[in-house]
Structures are given as C-alpha cells and as structure tokens.
Amino acid sequence: MAEIAIAIAAKVVEYLVAPIGRPFGYLFNYRSNIDNLVHQVEKLGDARAGLQRSVDEAIRNGDEIKADVDKWLIGANGFMEEARKFLEDGKKANKSCFMGLCPNLKLQYKLSRATKKKAREVVEIQGARKFERLSYCAPLPGIGSATLRGYEALESRMSTLNQIMEALRDGDDNMIGVWGMGGVGKTTLVEQVAKHAKEQKLFDEVVMTSIFQNPNLRKIQGQLADMLGLKFEEESEWVRTARLNERIKKEKKILIILDDIWAQLDLEEVGIPFRDDHKGCKIVLTSRNKHVLSNEMGTQKDIPVLHLPAKEALVLFKKIVGDSNDKQDLQHIVINMAKECAGLPIALVTVAKALKNKSVSIWKDALQ
Template identity: 25%
Template structure:
C-alpha cells in the first residue's frame, strides 16, 4: 500500500501556466513498517544456502502484505545486483500459462527477443534461463497445479537460482518445498501497527498528544493486519481529529472477528467515499485479478463513462487525477508501477478489495455486472447500466442467437436499448475463427468505450462503427484510416489508431471534432494534408490535451497547425525529415505543455546544417524526451533554459556532431530543477560536469553506453542524489558509481545512495 501526495493547485483559466496535478508516491516501498526483519530473512534465503535451484515460499492470510514484502525484497539493490535475470508475474486463480511464460520471457530478455505465435514459449524460456542465476517471482499461487504448470520451465542447476512464491494457502507451500522451509508472514505487533497508522495518517509528523491514546486503541484493534491498518488510516485521516470519533472506530473494530475484518473495513471505507468516487472504484473490479491498470488509460475511461465531471470540460483530466489521488490516499487502490519521474503509471486493486468490488457488482461467471447509477451522469436515465466483457463465450452465443441480444441466455434483461458494453484493453480474447465481429459492433449502439487494438479489423470497419454515436473512447487497429470516417462521432474524446499503411490526415477534418482531448496515431507513415485555405477555416481545438504520432513528415505541414492546439499538455512526435521551420514558432502559445517527446531520423540530421536553431522549447516543460539528435552546444543551452524541467531522457544521440570529440561538457551549464536524467545508447566517451550542473538531481540512469567510462566525480557533491542505475555498461562506469557512493558515505556517514548495476 502506498500513500500519495497531491501537487498543483486549482482550476486553470485561459492563458495560465499548466500546473498539472501529479499522482506521485509519497512513501517508498522500503518504508513499510514491520517488514525489515522479514525482508532480511528472505534475502538471506535468496542469496545464501544451496547452489541448487530453491523455492522460497511466503504464505499468510490476505492482507498481511505478502506481495508488498516480496516486492521490497525483489527491488532491493543487493538482490538486483546478485541475480543475472529477474522476472515477476502474478499467477492468481485464473491464468493463461502461455501468457505468463511469455511475460517472464520478456523480462528475462529485457524485451529484446520476440516470441512468435508458433514458438514453444516454455522451451524458449528454459533456453534463456539455463546457465544463469535467475530469480523468478510467482505472486499469488492458489494451487499445486499452477506450480506443476510453470515450475518445469525453470531449469535446475548449480548457479544459485531461486523461485520466490507468495500464497495464502499453507498446504501449497508444503508441496513446493525444496531446500528452504516455507516462511509464514506474521501479524504486525501493536507497536508496529501504531507506527504504520501514525505514518499513514500524519504523513511523517507526530501524533498530537490528545489523540495518542485513541490512536493506540485503533491500532490495537486492527489485529496486526497491515491492509486493515492502512484502510482505517484512510478513513480517520478524513475525519475530524477528535479522540471520541477515533474511539468509536476502535470500538467498531473490536467487535469484528479476524476473518471478517478486512471486508467490513473495506465496506466502511466505501461508505465514506463521496458518491462520484464509488463507481470509479467499482469499475476497477471489471479488470482481472492482479491486473496492472495503466493510470492514463483508466482516467480516460472514467471520463468516457462520465463517472467524473467538472464544472467546465477544460479540466476533466484534473478532476480525474483528484479522484485517483483520493482513492490512493485511502489505500483502496495500490500503486503497482511508477514512471521514472515518480508519477504513478500503473495501479491495481488488492485481492480483497477487488473481491469486495465484485460482490458489489453482483458478478456472475460471464462477468455480467451492473454499474450503479452515478448522480453526475446526466445524459441517461436513473437506471443502473449493464457492463460486460466482450469475449469468446459471448461471441459464440451471439453467433448462435443470430446476433439478437434479447435471445442470449447469459444476458438476463428485458430492455436492450440502454445496454452499454465495456471492452478493456488486451483483455478481450476474440479469435480469428469468428468472422462476424463487425456484426457484433453494430449491436453495441450505446457503447462509450471501445478498445480493439489487439484485433486488426477488416476494411469494412468504418461502416460497422457508423451507428456507435455515443462513443467517447475509440482505439482501433486497422489497415486504412481516414478521419472523415469517424468525424460524425461528435462526443469522441479519445482516439487511438494503429495502422500498417500510410495514412493521410486532413487537419480541417480533425478540427471538426471539437471534443477530442487525446489523440495517438501509430502508423508506418503519416502525411498531413493541410493548406492555407484549410488553415484559415479550421477551428481551434481548445480541448486537445495530448497529441502523439509515429513516423510523421513535417515538410508539407503548415507550422500554424500547432497554434490550433493552444492547451496541449503532452506532445509526442516521430519526425522523419529534417526540420525546416521552428516546431514552436511562438513558444508562448503552448504555455501548458509539460511533456514533450521528439524522435528524429539521425541519418537525415547528419546531412543537415543548423537544424538545432528550430528547437526552442516552450518554457514550462517538465519532462523532455529526445531521440536521434546531436546534443550541440546550442541544443544544450535550449534545454538548460527550461527552468522547470524535472526529467530529461536522451536516447541514441551524439554530444557535438561529426567533427567533434564525443565529450559532453556541461561544467558551466545548470539544469536547476532536473531530478531525473536518463542516458540510453548515447555515444559519450567523456562527461564533464560541476556540482552546480545538476543541483537537485535524484536519479541517474545510464543504459547501453558502451564507450562511456566514468560518471563525473562531482556527482558525489549532489546532496539530493539517491539512486544510480547502470545497465549494459563497461565495468569502469560501475567502478566510478561505487566510488561516488563510497565518498558520500565517508562525507555524510549515511548510506543514502543506491547503486544498481545490471548486465
């Protein structure tokens, strides 16, 4: 469980600088109370003992923190540095063997090798793991059959390999036992419970004396379950700070038996939610067990379903982020993945919380659930809406029922007009044997969110989608695409397209879709058809917040197009020609832009002169990614002018171009707000920097820089530096990182810098 802190203020009005509210983790995993001794014991089992492959089992009842403990150990630098290969997968009750093996294989190979459909995933995984010291985590195993399915894919050997398993069933651990005894995770002591409760409620501050006794009583009656402690903390943190109210909570807890406590506390947490937050939480129960839900995607789905509305549509994203922060603060949602700049990228539900949500949704075996009416939902009736997964079983029954929804046995309803179907990304399992997919789409007239990125639709897709006028979220994988085919979808907010053919897009048609907020188009090649006449007639797309394209040519695109997106917050472009005009002719226009990703054709840049003068960036950028570039002196100065820049990611670049030595000298340059710096496949031989160059840097990541010999020694003088990660780098770079760590220890007496080195 993690708590978040909220950044940014208020609602934006036109012309203001963007202060996008971040969803960021306030506490690290290693601050989880009461796990220090457990973690030390587990790490000894992983590193010491037999050289043969061993299975380390952690078992205990739901809510004890088995997964949290395993993650704490898994991410510990000493564990990361010890094993050649690491992989983590959640097994759960229902799982697909091949899917899990492919996921482990991806992690084991750093996603460098692809497994084709006809490949034997188990055999390929065994070959990758043989001869390596590996650590595989199988989280949440429910039966012995799961181990028999997966365990045979992990080769024996004398390398000291380990498989770490978490389970709530003690009997399973006995069958898995090899050399090490199963490890029973114990309850928190009353002192540990109070320490955790105080930390979660008061965010690092001490409890006021007048609340101390009541707080101790609350902690005592949580009965040592970390899940209950953090959920209760989420409740009382929102209450008035009065001892009498806290004692009422303690008395309620004391009356609950241990087995029923978690579910009752979740019910209480749910009851304390504001009305609009309840469907946001229950909606997450539609995702599979242990699924890592992409936060950006989830927020767009919330918007599409109108769970979260704002007084004005300008800041629906902000309203969604507030809701996400609130659910995280109450520990009803867990953080399951962070971006490098400490924004929450993935979230998930604890098994017990998800079980509660599914009970609320009265789920049956076909995932048929009723989402309760949301008072903010003004477009439809007061009735609950039926939400259902679209999957093979449903498609079969639709086929047998001649696609008449009221004849499908699994759907128990009388009225079909108000049906709304939700299709989650990468969760639908349509097979190619069903050729009438488009017939199904025709029936989904009330659908608001449709995600079909994993199924390439036939060319007649546009005709089938004509009737889906309620769509607010649309993600498609198609061969051919034209904006005019969907321009009638006037409610559309999110558009994502993947295509294997060249697309031609008319800016004027895009301008007709005034409610669009998020556009991402990935294709082999894309050309904008935009002329002066269209530019003069096209309207401003003031609602557009994020815009991303792949393989874009700018040579025939009027630069003024960007002026029509004045409120952009995120922009990502893959540019396949030499820039011939400034990307941001008037940088002040895009004062809200906080994230920018630019990828250039390096070979084109080799043949260009003075291209860097076209890259003066909007001044309020907080995150900048550059790929395929020359990091010339002028480009460095343009980046350094960004006084709010917090993260900089450089991929496949050269410091000073063809005629210069590959030395990146920023001794006299300052990046005043930079907290994260990532260098990936950058052709640096020498790096010079002063302690003033990166005054607040927290994390440095270097990967694949084969000629890079040393991190500047001045990094030892950066007081905020907490972590250095090196992957596939030469040994001397690792030595310099360890020297920096040693110098910091000697100067401060604190072991504050983590160094992680992976080959």
C-alpha cells in the same frame, strides 16, 4: 613520349618520397582512392542513419539502448566528421599549388595513402555494426510498491527480509516459500527482496509476476517475457514455453518471484527451468497456504510472515495518519483503531489513509 613522362614522374617521386609501400600505386590511384573513400563514407552515413531510426523507435517504445550500440553511433559520427574534414583539407591543399595546375606529387602520394587507410577503417567500422539486440526493456516499476511505504523498515519485517535474503545466498536453497494470511504484507515483502537482490547484485536478472487464484498461463509467460525483453511472436503455448525456458537459461543467475500462489503450479509448463535444469535459477513463491508451498511446490525453506506486533502496528498507523495524531481528543481513538486492524499492514494503511485529516466525529463513527 609517354615512357619519358613516366620515367620523369618516377624520378620525381623517388626524390620527393621515401621508398616505402607501393608509391606508384598510391600516386596513380590517387583519384580512385579519394572516390572510394567518399563512397565508403556515404555508405557509413546511410548505415548510421538506418541504425539511428531503429534506435529512435526503440526509445519511443520505452526501451533502453544497449551501450555498444550507443558507442558505435558515437564512433561512426566522429569518424564521418573527421573523414569529411580530411577530404576537404586535402582538396584545398591540392589546389594550393599554382591553383591546381601543377599537381604536388608528394602531397598526392601522402593523401592517397592516408585515404586508402581511412577507407579500410570505414570497412572495419561497418563490420562492427553487428548487434544481437539494439535495446532492452527498461526496468519496470512493478517491483517495489509505494502502497505500504514505511512498513518494510519495521523491525519484524526487516528480520523476515533478512531470513529470505540469507536463504537466497545459500547455494542449497533454490526454491523458497513465503507464507502468511492475506493482507499480512507478503507481496510488499518480496518486492523488497527483489529490490535488495538487485542492489546487492546477487543476480543478473530479477523478475516477478503474480499468479492469483485462477492462473492465466499466457499472462504469466507474457509478464516474465516482458521483464526479460523477450517478445513472443508465436501463438502456440508449447513454443512460448520453450522460448521462455531458453531465454531464462541465458541468464547465469536469475531470481524469479511468483507471488500469490493458491495451488500447485507446473513450472515446466510455464517455461521456468529450475534445480538441475538450471542451477543458477532461484525461485521465491508466496502463498496463504504453507501446504501449497512445501507439499505441492516442493519448497526447500518456508518463511512465515506474521501479523505486526501491536507496537509496530501503532507506529505504522501513526506514520500514515500524520498530523491527525497530534490532536489530544484523537490520540486514544487512534490507538484503538490501530488495534482493530489486528496487525495487518494492508488494513492499517487503508484505514489510516481513509481517516487522515478527518473530523473527530468521523473517527468515532469509524471506531464504532
């Protein structure tokens, strides 16, 4: 009796369905294929939820989510919605034939075949959820200071900036020195170098840290690592050095700015590869002492940062003072006060901000 029923069913399938693939397998495995798809969609939902939690945590930590991670989440969400609708529509369609009492074999075949295909798609989506990293550190606001805003647009500073940018484009110069006395604006200048290098896409990464008179190796390594999205879990210095070195070498072209160097700094000890060790790594160093750069650090080109010319110093001073400069009895004092700052941008900015909107008597006292 069973053999007769199977023969009848086979004839019906043969009549209703084109003889492609494995019709009997799709028909007889209809329920198991449906159950498997439901199971796979549930697993995908769990994976998506777990990844979303990690993404949310990264966002709370201030990280930027990588594009491929966002793309996977969007794709997974879209597929799950599509799969649920597919399963619901199939369920309704199957019940429409005599309230489910008489199975539509042609419909079941098509649904089973489509269901198995969708299950394979779920497996492929799951397999694509292999990310080396979910996020990266957002660009830090440390590069690009507002302290001397307006100073970088002055003609003399634009000329110096262009010299540095030209040296960075030169394939032969891997280590460039920028020198000048304290307060002359070296830090602001190299911050502008970093900004222009990013905008012009000269490098894949641009990072910057300050060295100071008494260098703290761990702090220097930590600041560079933070800007590169590297998290140290080790305590030993040599391991941190090796990991930073390895991370920097992953960037084909990278600019590292080391600001305010007072004496020779061992770049290898920090973990910075340079010259033949990593020809794509360019380093800009700033110092008050040219000898430190050329003799102790071995820079290939040294660019001086000079005092502002008197005319530019007055322009910067007046720009910060603002409306105070319009007072007739203050104009002469403003000119003399700007001269007293000796063309040092930091002095000009500090004094101008302190005297802005102050009375004439305070201006006179300050000048004396």
